[in-house]
Structures are given as structure tokens and as C-alpha cells.
Amino acid sequence: MAEQGRVGPHLRLCRGCRRFTNPDEIACPFCHGDMDALQAEHDALQEEVRQAADALRAAMAEARARRDA
């Protein structure tokens, strides 16, 4: 069988300082932030943005429907 190529490891992005870290880090070695807590905060913010975008789309659709009625 032919030799396999090198697949480099995937790192984890610190949501505090935007540096990549080894996946098993509990605290970011650069900003010392709590990796899981920062990720949770980021995910929550992303969810808020998603919900706000959904709400905006719905409001625009409703406004269009009213205008066309």
C-alpha cells in the first residue's frame, strides 16, 4: 500500500485572543483565558446574532407581505 500523506493536527481557536492552541489546553497559553468559557460565550453571542438575523428576515418578509397585500 502506498505511503500515507501527513495530515497536520487541528488546533483550537481561543475566542479571547484569536490565537490557536493545542486542543487539550484548559487555559489559553497566550491570554490565559478559560478556553471552554470563552467558547461558550462566543457560541452564545453567535446564537444571539443568528436569532437577530432570523427576526430581521421575518420582519422584512412581513413588511413585504403587507405592502403587496
Added chain:
Amino acid sequence: MSELPARYAGDDDLANRVPVIVVWEITLACDLACKHCGSRAGRRRRDELTTAEGLKLIDEIAELGCRDVGLIGGEAYLRKDWLQLIAAVRANGMDCTLQTGGRNLSEDRVAAAAAAGLQGVGVSIDGLREVHDELRGVPGSFELAMAALRRVTAHGLSSAVNTQINAKSMPQLRDIMDLIIDAGATNWQLAITVAMGNAADRPELLLQPWQMLELMPLLAELAEDGRRRSLFLQPANNIGYFGPYESSIRNILDDEIHYRGCAAGDALFGIEADGTIKGCPGLPSAYAGGNVRDKPLREIWENAEPLAFARRRTVDDLWGFCRTCYYAETCMGGCTWTSHALMGRAGNNPMCHHRALELDAQGLRERLVQVKRAKGDSFDHGEFEIIVEPVPVTAPGRVPDRICVNG
């Protein structure tokens, strides 16, 4: 959600060693005289592959699973059968793109290439008019390159720009970006000028390692601005690594994408005009894995030891700063071409943002000094020594990016 481009190598491609991208220098003939040309192109080689050999090679490339063949030179359109080669690449189900200096990429040539199936063209723009003309060695070449870019756009081909980042062009990157967006470019590939060939004869042209502190935030800003304006910035393998802008400069639909090491010889290879196969088109001849005139491409791809350097490299092969770097396991010393051309062997790459940041935090910076000149051959290189020195204090607060090159 958009799909990733065909030329993006995924984990399966890397593991299975699919040469997703093949870069083929079809001739060394060139109508420019670039001061940074690694292959020192100009006249065609006497032993360039014939049309029949080229067509056979295209079949062999397709058999390996390649998805994208990039034709380069020299100047690819100076080869008489370039349209035939493009058509053959497309007939084999692969994407085909062309990289050009654009000096004589006339309307007729663009139309003929599009008719042959060419999908995209990357035009080299290395500065505003004066800098570009100086670097490309031909007065008027800037206007001709910009005209070529507009022509490519008008024909509906994917239009890209390649820019070398060096001491002359770095201060002009933002202005270059504005110009190429106006001309219709949608992709911008940026590469740091490598100390190879003609560039090795001009060390004053090369960036110094500490300039990564200035370059990376600039590229991140340009990448973000570019995304807003439909220009996709593509950092070459020698741009990085792992500072706070890593995600911003490499964000292809996913901000967790990061550099994962040199993929030369695993997900791509290069072909010289005489049929020599290397893991990457820029590498010096020590990395030649064989010639398709002597053995089948598949045999070279699967068995040639000089193509195996990236997949066999371990942290123990690294040296200097890279040996004990936090990112050693992932990065493996970054671009093999860049580090070999500077240091005479791979595994220690001073052109690194993380490294510059770590040193800067200690009040230090690295400066490259050429200690050995290149011989004057295609793909040759000299050798540089790294001087570690205190960061000069030139103003209230340390501002290392305002220090002159080679200062």
C-alpha cells in the same frame, strides 16, 4: 452554503496523497525580466517537453486524481502548443488556470485560451506602476498587466492577481488592492518573495523577519476588507504563522481553518519544463524526484524519496527556534521552499509571525544577513545567517515596523 474550491486539499486528500494541485512550468521562455524570478526565466530550455510528451503527461496527471492544473512559466503563452495543453487538461476533467505576467496576453490570446477551456487567469501585479515596472524589468509592463487583467475579466474568466510581497511592494499593498478590485479581480494570491534565483542576488529586496509584525496585521485588514468587496485573499504557503491574525488571513468560510504544515509532495507537486518532478514548483533541484522522460509519473509520485520530505518530517528534524516552538507539531517549520532558500536546509523558518512576536516580547528581533551568494542558475539560492539583536528604540514606544530594511 458555498462549496470549498476544487483546489482546496481536505484531510482525505492529504492522507491519501491526492495531488489536488499540479503546477506546471511549461516553458522557461519569458517576455519579462523579473528581479525576483526564482527560475531566472528568459530563454526557453533546450530540452523542454515536446507536445507529445506534454499530452502524455496530462493523462498521467489526471490518473493521479489531480483536480487543478496551473500553467506557469516563464511565460506559458510563449509556448506554441499552450492552447493544446489547456484543451487536453480540460478534456481530462481537470480545472486549468494560467499564471502570467500579462505583458503580451492579447485579446486574441485570451479569447483563444477561453475557447480552449481555460477557466482562470492569475496576473502578476507586484506594485504600483513604478515599482512593478522596476521589479518586472520592463517599462510599461504595469499597464500591460492591468490591461490583461481587465481583458480576462471581460471574457468572464475567473480573474486573479498574484503579488510578491517584498520591501518594495509591501508599502503599496492597499493601493494595489484597490486597483485590482476596480479591474475585476476576485482572487488575490500573496506570497513573500523567496530568496531564490534572481531574488537571491538582491537581498535588499527581501523582507526581514521582524517585518512580519507589520505584514500580518496589514494582511488581516486587507483580507477582511477584501471579503466585504468580493476579493478573496489567498495567502501562499510561506505566509504565517499562528499569530493573532492566523484565522483572519486564512478564513475560507470557517474561522477555525489554520496552517497545518507544508503539503508539498502530498497534496501538490510541481513540474519543470524539462519534465522534472518536485514536491513544489519553487524548490531547488535537491528536491527533484525524477523525470517523466525516465519513468512513469505515478512511480515518481509514489516512490521518489525527494518528494517525501514533508510527510516524513518530524519535530526532531526541526532546528533553531522552530525546534522548540509551541506550534512545532502542527507547522513543522512552515514553507520548505522559503526556509531552504534562506538557511540552506528546511526546518527553521525565520519568516514567521509567531516567532517575531515571541522575540519581540523579549525585546529582540531577527535580521537576515546573506553570507553566501547564489551561483546564478535556475532555482539556486545563497545562504543567510540569522542575527538576533535588540529591537532598536526609535520613538516613544517600540515601533519595530518603522525601522528601515537592513537597518
